[in-house]
Amino acid sequence: MPRPKDLRIFSGTSHPVLAGAIAKELWTKLSEMQISRFACGEIYAKPAESVRGSDVFLIQTATHEVNEDYMELFIMIDSLERSFAGKITVVIPHFGYARQDRVASPREPISAKLFADLIATSGADHVITVQLHSDQTQGFFPFPVDNLNLRNMFAEYLMKKKLTDIVVVAPDAGAAKDAGRLAKLLDAPLAVLTKERPTFNVAEVTSVVGDVEGRTCILYDDMVDTAGSVCAAHQALIDHGANKDVYLVASHAVFSGPAVDRLRETNFKEVIVSDSIPVTSEKEFRGLTVLPIASLLARVIKCVHENKSVTEAL
Numbered sequence: 001m002p003r004p005k006d007l008r009i010f011s012g013t014s015h016p017v018l019a020g021a022i023a024k025e026l027w028t029k030l031s032e033m034q035i036s037r038f039a040c041g042e043i044y045a046k047p048a049e050s051v052r053g054s055d056v057f058l059i060q061t062a063t064h065e066v067n068e069d070y071m072e073l074f075i076m077i078d079s080l081e082r083s084f085a086g087k088i089t090v091v092i093p094h095f096g097y098a099r100q101d102r103v104a105s106p107r108e109p110i111s112a113k114l115f116a117d118l119i120a121t122s123g124a125d126h127v128i129t130v131q132l133h134s135d136q137t138q139g140f141f142p143f144p145v146d147n148l149n150l151r152n153m154f155a156e157y158l159m160k161k162k163l164t165d166i167v168v169v170a171p172d173a174g175a176a177k178d179a180g181r182l183a184k185l186l187d188a189p190l191a192v193l194t195k196e197r198p199t200f201n202v203a204e205v206t207s208v209v210g211d212v213e214g215r216t217c218i219l220y221d222d223m224v225d226t227a228g229s230v231c232a233a234h235q236a237l238i239d240h241g242a243n244k245d246v247y248l249v250a251s252h253a254v255f256s257g258p259a260v261d262r263l264r265e266t267n268f269k270e271v272i273v274s275d276s277i278p279v280t281s282e283k284e285f286r287g288l289t290v291l292p293i294a295s296l297l298a299r300v301i302k303c304v305h306e307n308k309s310v311t312e313a314l
Contacts, residue, residue: 012060014069019059025298045076052084062096074122081123089126093276094252098133116140131251155185167215179220205236213241223252227259231266245269255283
């Protein structure tokens with residue numbers, strides 16, 4: 001069967017600005033998805049025009065309304081499948097529930113697997129996402145996943161600053177592999193923090209492995225949620241003699257609850273994130289830099305649509 005040639009870009013309500021920027025990069029317009037709510041809160045969605053045989057890319061990220069975002073996504077996918085779309089690719093820059101990827105204590109769910117199943121069951125054929133919490137989450141899907149990493153973008157931005165005597169710091173052992181790759185790009189050493197979590201969104205740094213004394217630290221993580229972990233890491237680095245200029249780099253600016261206040265008070269030299277999640281005006285603060293990813297996602301979409309290797313876009 002020949003590959004569909006008609007490229008269509010749709011967006012949910014979670015990040016229309018990013019979706020519009022992607023469409024602009026691809027020299028096309030967003031196709032209209034009619035989305036509304038019944039009085040009882042039920043979601044209704046359907047494409048405004050025929051998508052029969054089209055190569056459809058549906059953009060929806062996970063925000064603080066993660067459950068609403070996902071429910072809207074499932075219904076949009078189902079409407080596209082029932083409209084005879086040729087192929088449905090879900091572009092979900094921030095994959096919500098990604099942290100629930102294993103059973104760490106008895107009777108816990110693996111919610112990341114559940115949502116991968118729900119996306120597939122809804123009718124999706126392919127997923128493009130950005131920096132999953134753990135790479136093995138790709139295996140939860142019954143089809144290949146393009147899991148994009150932003151370290152090249154972050155490295156390029158940091159190199160322009162011409163920082164000296166730097167060290168890349170992983171906030172925990174699980175992040176060490178990815179932080180090590182960023183360190184290699186920056187030709188810098190790696191340090192790793194060890195921590196304990198007595199409860200959700202609470203972290204206590206127990207030790208610093210590596211030499212940070214007198215160095216400019218670049219703390220690198222996949223996301224910042226309530227900012228408790230990264231702020232505790234900042235204090236631990238300062239306590240171990242690090243340069244007062246500590247940079248924080250993270251792909252996903254979740255910024256829940258007290259995050260923004262904590263980041264303001266902690267005094268990072270700069271907090272560098274992507275726009276995988278919309279950063280609203282009330283969450284902006286001095287020292288925050290938001291790097292756009294529309295161009296990267298547009299290049300990847302173009303490669304997928306033309307049946308080319310995605311590595312050409314990275």
